[in-house]
Amino acid sequence: MKKLINRPENVVAESLAGLVAAHSDLLTLSQNPLFVAWKDAPVSGKVGIISGGGSGHEPLHVGYVGRGMLDAACPGDVFTSPTPDQIEAATRAVDSGAGVLHVIKNYTGDVMNFELAAELCQAEGIQVETVLVDDDVAVKDSLYTAGRRGVGATVLVEKICGAAAEQGHKLSAVAAIGKEVNQRTRSIGIALTSCTVPAAGKPTFEIGDQEMEFGIGIHGEPGRSRMQIKTARDVVRMMTEEVVRDLPFQSGDSVIALVNGMGGTPLIELYLVFGEMIEVCREKGINVVRPLVGNYITALEMAGCSITLLKADDRLLTLWDAPVHTAGLRWGR
């Protein structure tokens, strides 16, 4: 296992310490229970937004805490759900009285623990609403999930809900926008290599030198099929067509497109993938009006990428364009 770490059991705590030290103008760290919060939260009258999940997907979620996105994030251990007490404490910490939205990726453990935390918070008189993200078209029901997995759409839901909350929308409205974003978004991912969970010390799966996994999840869980490596052009066409067919996206649609690296694929390849994707979109009459290319929801050091398309309208684009200032996503200020 070749990693820049000390002891596997301390990776998450030590990485969070570095994150918060690097962004001390923006973030505070609660140690017990563990969560990262925006320094300015709670903002009077503003809906709070929190998310969380296993670590290993950085910058998601802790890197999206700040102005115009998340008020707090609850990191679990690597690929392990956060506990209800983390989520409850974070919810309490960011509630201004306007209520708190929970953005949850659809994994069984996350869903269960967020539900339990929401019940605890509601018993304390905090309004909680939930957006469940399940945009992955690769598989229905899998290793960690009943239904579809939540992947790239999470970044878009967090950004757009964050902007809606910042603009003063009520909890029910912010939740409705988040659900709408999820419903309008589809994703698929592929991997060329496995990742290695620090505590496991060996690759999550074996994959041959000439093989790729099509439809991979963000924990290295199996996708739709194992196949021979293809050219980027062929891979990206397959990926884009799966995504387009599923919603379906149609000629004339405007989309926000995320070409996301899984952690070990360099930017030179991700931009090449973006170039191939936009060609397929063009053929189909789909207009990519907002692109995002880089490592935004990763699986440790896995080599691979995912493609996410969101069918946008003017309202969603305005929310997308609104200023954001987090460690992982920043524009407009």
Place this chain on the structure above:
Amino acid sequence: MKKLINRPENVVAESLAGLVAAHSDLLTLSQNPLFVAWKDAPVSGKVGIISGGGSGHEPLHVGYVGRGMLDAACPGDVFTSPTPDQIEAATRAVDSGAGVLHVIKNYTGDVMNFELAAELCQAEGIQVETVLVDDDVAVKDSLYTAGRRGVGATVLVEKICGAAAEQGHKLSAVAAIGKEVNQRTRSIGIALTSCTVPAAGKPTFEIGDQEMEFGIGIHGEPGRSRMQIKTARDVVRMMTEEVVRDLPFQSGDSVIALVNGMGGTPLIELYLVFGEMIEVCREKGINVVRPLVGNYITALEMAGCSITLLKADDRLLTLWDAPVHTAGLRWGR
């Protein structure tokens, strides 16, 4: 070779096409000769700034073209210098009459081709000044370089010179600031794995499962020594101490610190490295006043990182904080 590419010989052109498509609000692509330019260049009265070098270090340099940083960048093939005609054409394209600064990483091929291009431009009546970046403390004279190699300081020189040009400084002043930044900056890098140049199709170097390369260059060229992998704490202490000792940085110094990923190391590890680095700095009385953590000057998909410290003063911090809008670095607008 597991890469998301089509044909090795087309990687650079296809990646650039994707980059410019993704950032069409910001960038234009000249095909022949090849360079990427900021759409607004030349800006009347503003000094132009260009850089260039082999591809494979993305976002450097093409990702730093835009407002407040580079006016153009000339990409060579992977790990191969750009040609004088690329540099000459880019220089001409961005000269407003106020002259053009060439930011050059100290590699023999780059230096030679930029020098030749500068002579051609000067013969045409364009004022050209040069900043040579040579911040790598690992080795003096190496595979591609006479003297020290230029690495992480390049990002800092490009950002700070870009801000100085934007603020209306003259060519001689912008060049002087760039040289000063280089003189006040030191870096060192390590690698856990090799990278694979697409055209070569096999790893640049062999490295054992328990080995790391200390003092690696950004092309996978040898560093100072091959050693057993250590904990992040031990590695980062060695790295930071080499950097601090060289300038030397002293107690009471304020620094801009770049913890840079080589391409294949995920953010969870880079933040852990930052946390370790800041501890060593604290012990030595060095204050990290501006942190930057992520993949900023890479070596394809190599796993590893580099640490760069710049001894800052108020004037340099003001230039650092000035707004920048590029594909790879963005804040303040």
